[in-house]
Amino acid sequence: MRATTIHGARDIRVDEVPDPTLRRPTDAIVRVTAGCICGSDLWPYRGENPIRPGATIGHECIGVVEEIGSEVRDVRVGDFVVVPFCHCDNTCPHCLNGAQSVCTNLGFTASGQAEYALVNQADGSLVSTGGVPDADLVPSVLALSDVMPTGWHAAVSAGVKPGDTVVVVGDGAVGLSGVLAASVMGAERIIAMSRHEPRQAVARSFGATHVVSARGDDAVAEVRDLTDGVGVDATLECVGTNDAMTTAIEVTRPGGGVGFVGAPHGVELSARRLFDKNVGVRGGMAPVRRYLPELLPMVLDRRIDPGQVFDLTLPLEESPDGYRAMDERRAIKVLLQP
Amino acid sequence: MRATTIHGARDIRVDEVPDPTLRRPTDAIVRVTAGCICGSDLWPYRGENPIRPGATIGHECIGVVEEIGSEVRDVRVGDFVVVPFCHCDNTCPHCLNGAQSVCTNLGFTASGQAEYALVNQADGSLVSTGGVPDADLVPSVLALSDVMPTGWHAAVSAGVKPGDTVVVVGDGAVGLSGVLAASVMGAERIIAMSRHEPRQAVARSFGATHVVSARGDDAVAEVRDLTDGVGVDATLECVGTNDAMTTAIEVTRPGGGVGFVGAPHGVELSARRLFDKNVGVRGGMAPVRRYLPELLPMVLDRRIDPGQVFDLTLPLEESPDGYRAMDERRAIKVLLQP
Structure with missing residues (x-):
């Protein structure tokens, strides 16, 4: 099949690779009808994560079930499905507790920017x-x-x-989705931190009531001004850097909470600072499967339109251009069509 | 008045010092009928916190209101009162949000192990x-x-x-109180980490269903065994050291939470570890005033007996002996009678 592969920092190619095959009786193969590039794909692209040269890349996709293992009961060949980037059995103690992203049978989509993707734990995922x-x-x-x-x-x-x-730190596609989430959850004021006009526009469309374009201490000061010196109830840290986390903690009011979903790269959490402010910190990989029963109907009923984060659509063969566009912040998020 | 003072590491004395006086119209003076030594007093006692030689020490007391400032409205001379160690106006935005320990008019009891104590924000506190x-x-x-x-x-x-x-890390008086709190809140299984028999006994009396005497990796392994490898829903970190925090995070199940109330001394929080486990961390100084309307009736109605943490009562003059007893873990917590 044709698949996006990574060979080194800034070396993305579309290659011919072997089709994925069922490995376990609980697996399924999905024919990808749409995939996309994630902000987290830019970490290896920029050489900041280890790379196995020639490996397929991409963990987001949707499509049609092409083949199922002998133990798959609920999913059927021909089903059109959402493929959570993290696969889970949805029956282990962690899944039953809402932590599907720490499932004891955890798996990941490894070829979402390709023609086919292998899914572990098809019924659960x-x-x-x-x-x-x-x-x-x-x-x-x-x-x-x-x-x-x-x-x-x-x-x-x-x-x-x-x-x-609420403050949302980070104006990538995840941050923008965080704005939409906070809006759906009933936040009254949503302050999006963004310096890029196209992203500010999406943030406002998703429910942001304020935009702060400053960064660091200046951004913290602006949020303090907007909240009469109090700080905000809740902050979404959607970047994964130390600066973003520091800003998130500083803008949050005492007793408030920071949710973080950017994979931490060099993030130092000061226990003393959290203690002094009584600010909580919680986050990690999203248990996608847990939220789909709530989110999918909202999308299908056109109550939310999270797809606004895609501002560039390319054929799969032009995947390398998509990476460049996202790396240079010319595109928020790139959709790839196999 | 007679007051406990600190002059250096392991140099606690009972001295004659000036009586406290009203400084602001919102202040009150309380005649202390009972005070006590806190585990956190051992940080300066052991030379691990900065010391101002000759300063009074002690932040926990109860007693009778002796004198009030001109703007005190609700508290009256002669009232028998609980004095929260952290004073608050109970009207600022942080107090109204339940974060009384970060009040914009925050104050602290400075002579709880003495005959009299000054209280800022008497009405709020x-x-x-x-x-x-x-x-x-x-x-x-x-x-x-x-x-x-x-x-x-x-x-x-x-x-x-x-x-x-629930796991409670730390068998000091705070940890034991945490056991009691978890029990009142309906926890079904409470695992107290303790190696000291008298403390284990109090823990069991407060509702601990299991005691783990191991530490570090062995303690984590024991908790995993007790929970079929899953970990616990919630962990109370009541020490403030890096080892205690690490143990707390490791025994907590994915999606669970760690509450920490030991003032952090050299605690490093790994954002990556929290991210990988989806474990939340939240804590800080207790907003004592917030909880008193709930806790005081339980005590007065004899539904809870948190005073079991006191296993040694001394006259104020023997305060230095009390510090030695707690430092050497011969006493859990020492009550001082002026």
Whole structure:
């Protein structure tokens, strides 16, 4: 099959690789109808994560079930499905407790930017859309494989409640999805931190009531001004850097919470600072499967439109251009069509 | 007045010092009828916190209001009161949000191990017991000035719910109070980490269903065994060291929470580890005033007996002996009678 592969820092190619095959009786193969590039794919792209040269890359996709293992009971060949980037059995103690991203049978999509993807634990992971989605819904359904549930997880982890004032640090697709999540959860004021006009526009469309374009101490000061010196109830940290985390903790009011979903790269958490402010910190990989029963109907009923984060669509063969566009911040998020 | 003072590491004395006087119209002076030594007093005692030689020490006490400032409205001379170790106006945005320990008019009891104590923000801070408590209730009422609400805050911060399995790291008076808090909140299984028999006995009396005497990796392994490899729903970290925090995070199940109330000394929080486990961390100084309306009736109605943490009562003049006894772990917590 044709698949996006990574060979080194800034060396993305579309190669011919072997088709994935069923390895376990609980597996399924999905024919990808739409995949996309994640902000976290930029870590290896930029050489900041280890790379196995020639490996396929991409963990977000949707498509049609092509083949199932002998023990798959609920998913059927021909189903149109959302493929959560993290696969789970949805029956282990962690899954039953809502921590599907720490499932004892955890797996990951490894070829979401390709023609086919192997899914472990098909019954636990895949959620059928009940038919092929209308073309205009495709970006929003695709957003459910990672970015929207991840923004949602940030809001859940931060403890967003109706009436809250919320800051979202990070204007990537996850941060923007966090704005949408906070809005759906009833936040009254949502302050998006963003310096990029196209992203500010999406943030406002998703429910941001304020935009702060400053960074660091200046951003903290602006949020303090906006909240009469109090700080905000909940903050979504959607970057994964130490600066972003520091800003998130500083803008949060005493007793408030920070939800973080950017994979931490060099993040130092000061226990003393958290103690002094009584600010809680919680986060991690999103348990996508947990949130899909709530989020999928919102998308299918057109109540939310998380697909707005996609501002560039390319054929799979142009995947390397997609990486460049995202790396240079010319695109928020790139949808790839195999 | 007679007051406990600190002059250097392991140099505690009872000296004659000036009586405290009203400084602001919102202040009150309380005649201390019972005070006590806190585990956190051992940090300066052991030379691990900075010391101002000759300073009074002690932040936990109860007693009778002796004098009030001109703007004090609710508290009256003669009231028998619980004195929260942290004083608050109970009207600022942080107090109204339940973060009284980060009040914009925050103050602290500075001479709780003495004859008199100055209280800032008397109306916001002090809670009347409605008369002099029966002698047998004195230890439990005294426990409400810090140690019991601090254990309670650990349980609140960890998110303890009915039916939960809970670990309490630390068998000092705060940890034991945390056991009692988790029990009141309906935890089904409470695992107390303790190697000291008298403390294990109090823990069991407070509701601990299991005692783990191992430490570090062995303790983590024991908790895993007790929970079929899953970990616990909520963990109370009541020590403040890096080892205690590491143990707390490791025994907590994915999606669970750690509440920490030991003032952090050299605690490093790994954002990556929290991310990988989806474990939340929240804590800080207890907003004592917030919890008193709930806890005081439980004590006065004899539904809880947090005073069991006091296993040694000394006259104020023998305060230095009390420090030695706690430092050498011969006493859990020492009550001082002026």
